[in-house]
Amino acid sequence: MNRIKAFITDFGWPRIIIALFLLGLFISAPIVGVKLGPSFTDVFNRFGQNAIMVLALVPMVQAGCGLNFGLPLGILAGLLGSTLAMQLGFVGAPGFIVAILITIPFGLLFGLGYGKLLNKVKGEEMTIAMYVGFSAVMLFSILWLVLPYTKADLVMGYAGEGLRRSISLEKYWAKLLNDFLAVRIGDFVFPTGLMLFVGLCVLFIFVFMRTRTGTALTAVGSNPDYARASGVSVERMRTVSTVVSTVLGGVGILVYQQSFGFVQVYDAPLYMAFPAVSALLIGGASVTKASMVNVVIGTFLFQGMLTMTPSVINSVLKTDMSEVIRIIVSNGMIIYALTRKTKVTK
Amino acid sequence: MTLKADKLGKFLSDNIVTVIFLALTLVAIPFSRLSGTYILSNLIDRFARSSFLVFALILPIMAGMGINFAMVLGATAGQIGLIFAIDNNIMGVQGLVYASLLGMPISILLGWFCGQILNRARGREMVTGFILGFFMDGVYQFFGLYVMGWLIPIKTGQVAQIDGGGVRNTLGLESVRGGLDKIISLKIGPFAFPIVTFAVIALLCVFIIWFRKTKLGQDMRAIGQEQGVSHSAGINVDRTRILAIVISTLLACLGQIIYLQNMGNMFTYTSQRQAGYFAAAAILVGGATVTRATIKNVFIGVFLVHSLYITMPLAGKELFDSAMIGQYMSDFINFGIISLALVLHAWRNRRNADLARAGLRGGAALAAAGGDK
Numbered sequence: 001m002n003r004i005k006a007f008i009t010d011f012g013w014p015r016i017i018i019a020l021f022l023l024g025l026f027i028s029a030p031i032v033g034v035k036l037g038p039s040f041t042d043v044f045n046r047f048g049q050n051a052i053m054v055l056a057l058v059p060m061v062q063a064g065c066g067l068n069f070g071l072p073l074g075i076l077a078g079l080l081g082s083t084l085a086m087q088l089g090f091v092g093a094p095g096f097i098v099a100i101l102i103t104i105p106f107g108l109l110f111g112l113g114y115g116k117l118l119n120k121v122k123g124e125e126m127t128i129a130m131y132v133g134f135s136a137v138m139l140f141s142i143l144w145l146v147l148p149y150t151k152a153d154l155v156m157g158y159a160g161e162g163l164r165r166s167i168s169l170e171k172y173w174a175k176l177l178n179d180f181l182a183v184r185i186g187d188f189v190f191p192t193g194l195m196l197f198v199g200l201c202v203l204f205i206f207v208f209m210r211t212r213t214g215t216a217l218t219a220v221g222s223n224p225d226y227a228r229a230s231g232v233s234v235e236r237m238r239t240v241s242t243v244v245s246t247v248l249g250g251v252g253i254l255v256y257q258q259s260f261g262f263v264q265v266y267d268a269p270l271y272m273a274f275p276a277v278s279a280l281l282i283g284g285a286s287v288t289k290a291s292m293v294n295v296v297i298g299t300f301l302f303q304g305m306l307t308m309t310p311s312v313i314n315s316v317l318k319t320d321m322s323e324v325i326r327i328i329v330s331n332g333m334i335i336y337a338l339t340r341k342t343k344v345t346k
Numbered sequence: 347m348t349l350k351a352d353k354l355g356k357f358l359s360d361n362i363v364t365v366i367f368l369a370l371t372l373v374a375i376p377f378s379r380l381s382g383t384y385i386l387s388n389l390i391d392r393f394a395r396s397s398f399l400v401f402a403l404i405l406p407i408m409a410g411m412g413i414n415f416a417m418v419l420g421a422t423a424g425q426i427g428l429i430f431a432i433d434n435n436i437m438g439v440q441g442l443v444y445a446s447l448l449g450m451p452i453s454i455l456l457g458w459f460c461g462q463i464l465n466r467a468r469g470r471e472m473v474t475g476f477i478l479g480f481f482m483d484g485v486y487q488f489f490g491l492y493v494m495g496w497l498i499p500i501k502t503g504q505v506a507q508i509d510g511g512g513v514r515n516t517l518g519l520e521s522v523r524g525g526l527d528k529i530i531s532l533k534i535g536p537f538a539f540p541i542v543t544f545a546v547i548a549l550l551c552v553f554i555i556w557f558r559k560t561k562l563g564q565d566m567r568a569i570g571q572e573q574g575v576s577h578s579a580g581i582n583v584d585r586t587r588i589l590a591i592v593i594s595t596l597l598a599c600l601g602q603i604i605y606l607q608n609m610g611n612m613f614t615y616t617s618q619r620q621a622g623y624f625a626a627a628a629i630l631v632g633g634a635t636v637t638r639a640t641i642k643n644v645f646i647g648v649f650l651v652h653s654l655y656i657t658m659p660l661a662g663k664e665l666f667d668s669a670m671i672g673q674y675m676s677d678f679i680n681f682g683i684i685s686l687a688l689v690l691h692a693w694r695n696r697r698n699a700d701l702a703r704a705g706l707r708g709g710a711a712l713a714a715a716g717g718d719k
Binding site for chain 2: 120121128142146162332335338
């Protein structure tokens with residue numbers, strides 16, 4: 001009994017409720033006439049689509065920089081990557097690879113600047129990160145209008161300049177990873193390529209967190225004074241974590257785009273950090289600790305809920321309440337995490 | 347001479363956010379090609395419209411809780427009040443009073459709830475408040491789209507959505523439009539002064555000046571300085587913080603009603619969020635910091651931000667041949683200026699802390715050198 005109690009306090013009530021809710025949705029789906037096969041396909045697709053952006057948050061949480069509400073900076077690097085690769089005329093797998101190769105230097109650059117900034121504002125990172133992200137998205141909205149993109153399917157039709165609001169990847173690399181080695185079982189399709197790519201990224205961060213740098217990074221997050229005393233540069237580690245997070249955020253949006261089928265620019269990235277943050281927290285992370293398990297469980301639960309609620313609830317209630325449920329659950333989860341006393345004493 | 351230059355330098359560095367914003371506005375004004383009369387009469391109107399909202403942020407700053415981004419909870423309460431006023435077809439100033447009477451208890455309840463949450467999130471009130479605003483958006487949408495029209499019947503077609511489910515996305519407020527502004531409108535040349543609205547704002551200023559001197563106001567300032575010491579001095583810190591938020595939420599509710607009666611229409615599910623973004627930008631542009639805000643900051647901020655709002659889209663059109671760029675530019679400046687103000691404040695805090703620590707270590711020379719690690 002005590003062990004169950006300990007497990008519950010460890011796992012947290014919100015997570016248990018969400019997991020049970022999701023289980024309930026899966027059980028009731030066939031009863032209300034929602035096919036399970038396509039539903040599972042959707043859940044897996046959306047899991048892969050979002051997992052890397054959730055993963056991108058981990059290094060910064062571990063380094064004590066808090067939840068990276070400045071994720072849009074990485075996303076902007078990714079948007080530059082994909083639009084530039086398209087402008088240069090790359091398609092298919094090479095296009096996707098070029099997009100990643102362009103994203104990485106931009107991510108490094110943005111991450112470096114962003115990391116330096118966050119070092120100057122210790123203690124207020126989260127609010128500032130949020131506003132820095134918002135400002136960057138708005139600045140880039142201007143850039144999307146004035147940068148000299150010329151390709152006909154990128155720019156707005158009537159003026160011939162300025163990017164379209166959403167650019168179709170149909171002729172480029174839409175569903176590239178999703179369709180790679182995809183396994184079809186009845187009406188369920190397992191996106192093997194997507195899962196492999198996500199697995200690779202998770203493995204990369206898993207190994208990275210266990211290298212010398214990764215350990216130092218965690219030490220900085222757990223106890224900055226101790227880390228400094230053992231000769232670790234706190235500032236440098238925080239910057240490293242921010243850079244990794246930003247680059248990974250850029251790669252994350254590329255994966256998102258290829259699965260979604262569109263590149264969305266202008267104010268689309270404005271609120272993209274929030275679902276990623278909620279997913280990580282639903283997975284059991286706190287403001288100061290996060291692991292790969294948190295990423296996988298959290299993304300699965302959150303995206304599972306987002307996929308299943310519209311189809312199941314709508315066929316029961318005949319109204320689209322999923323949006324409201326999404327807002328309440330995801331933000332409620334963030335508030336829960338922000339107000340929870342962390343068990344590790346500071 | 348050097349002393350004067352020093353003073354100027356200090357003034358600039360203390361008010362850098364305001365100075366940058368002023369410079370941007372001064373650049374935007376000629377490019378917008380708007381006449382001085384037009385800008386000024388617009389400013390008077392907008393000043394009456396939105397100063398009240400910005401005042402809602404003063405008390406939490408005083409109590410050391412930073413910018414109360416959760417003031418959107420109060421704005422939401424005001425909007426709920428207005429929805430019912432329109433639905434019950436109560437016109438003019440009576441409609442506004444009705445909306446206030448309905449919105450106030452809701453905002454007190456929400457403020458109390460918000461205060462409880464923020465007390466559990468010490469040290470990160472701002473980000474928590476911000477997310478709380480998003481959370482409330484969800485609850486409010488649930489209320490507006492599902493509770494209204496299902497548990498609470500909507501009486502008029504003007505409020506209900508065309509397919510019958512919940513409250514419309516855009517609500518016309520014709521029946522209460524100018525309810526406060528037009529009671530006495532003094533016309534001087536091309537300018538119209540909404541006297542009653544100005545009187546309400548003046549009254550609020552007096553209230554804030556008076557409030558600072560009360561026991562509760564003093565307590566708030568004390569906990570804004572140092573919570574531990576205030577606790578030892580017998581101040582109930584938690585309760586005082588909650589009260590600061592409750593009053594802030596209440597003012598935001600009234601402020602939003604005043605704002606919307608001037609606008610004349612309401613984006614049911616987004617207007618409250620705009621209120622939060624605007625108020626935070628205004629008070630910071632006016633020279634307030636996360637720990638210090640005065641009535642002067644509110645007035646300067648409202649004038650400057652609105653000057654930019656009026657001129658920037660047109661200046662953008664003139665400069666870049668695109669109104670869209672002007673719009674994005676306003677948004678960028680709005681978010682950017684808040685980032686800048688927050689960064690500068692956090693940076694100064696840290697520098698001062700470093701200096702103090704260097705001083706404690708006896709490193710006076712180090713402290714003098716600027717405290718570089």
